[in-house]
Amino acid sequence: MRAYLEVARKSFLSNLVFRTEYFAGLLGAIVTIFVNISIWRAIYDEEGTLDHLQFSMTVTYVILALSLFHIFTMDEYVIEKKIKSGLITSDLLRPISFRLYTFSYHLGGLVYRIILLLLPTLLFYTVVYKILPPFSWFMFCIFLISIMLGYLVMYSLNFIIWVSAFWFYKTFSLITIKETAVMVLSGAVIPLWYFPEWLVDYIKLTPFDTIFFIPISIYLGQMPAGEMWQSLMKQVLWLLFLTVAGHFLWKRASYKLVVQGG
Incomplete structure (x- = not known):
């Protein structure tokens, strides 16, 4: 466990080095949110209300x-670069789990972004938009x-896409498709409240709504108690399945690497 915590710590510290990238990311987040809020403000000014939801809630x-x-x-x-450079072989020889190593690496980055990106962004918009x-x-x-x-x-x-x-020699296309699907179907850009009901029914058969829509709906109190517990269970089940x-794909990939490596 100590080794994985050290990986997360080093990942956090390495992110601190790139200060220009940090300020660019913070500015990008603030501008992106501002543009989206401006679009919603224009829609509300023209329509008055949308599905009886207040502008402040949206x-x-x-x-x-x-x-x-x-x-x-x-x-x-992260994995594609290691495969192309050949570093994946040395990573697999280490006396630690590569999957946990990769997770710890991203966990360090997550903590960095929560402290230095999420909190300043929320503080800024709490003052500006209440x-x-x-x-x-x-x-x-x-x-x-x-x-x-x-x-x-x-x-x-x-992780499934990375593996x-x-x-595949290049995963750019798969990642692009996945990113687009997450951005649209998870409610990251448009709340699923405004989607056609028939489309939402299909989206709820996928894991995408469990990423952003369910948590934020809970935060805003837009989910009945019974449905809330079902949604949490849905998140757990999708997490277990994925x-x-x-794990299955990683085992197959490891076997494939060993066979090709001799």
Whole structure:
């Protein structure tokens, strides 16, 4: 365990070195949210209300969703680069789990973005737009649990795409498709409240709504108690499924590497 904590610590510290990249990322997050809020403001000014939802609720949703989307950013080519450089072989020879090593590496980056990206962004927009507080302290605690599950679902989904680099020379196309699907179907840009009901029914058959939409709906109190517990269970089930699928693919990939390496 100490080795993985050290990996996370070094990942956190390495992110601190690139200060220019940090300020660019912070500015990018603030501008992206501002542009989206401006679009929603224009829609509300013309329509008055949307599905009986107040503008402040939509603004809070957009700020939370896009802020979380930015901190959930991961090194999409972490495994592909190791395969192309040949470093994957030395990583597999280490007396630690490569999967846990990769997770610890991204966990360090996540902590960095929470402290230095998420908190300043939320503070800025709390002053500018008066973000709504959580529906209740109980809902806030459930929200924290749900958002942790959402991150793990996102990571597990990403890991499956990353491991596909063992079979595909380049994973750019797969990653682009996945990123687009997550951005649209998870409610990161447009809350699923505004999607056609028939489309939402199909989206709920996928893991995408478990990443952002479910946690933020809980935060805003837009989910009945019974449905909330079902949604949390759905997050857990998708996490288990994607973790098992990723474990299976990793075993196949490791076997493929050993056979080719002789």
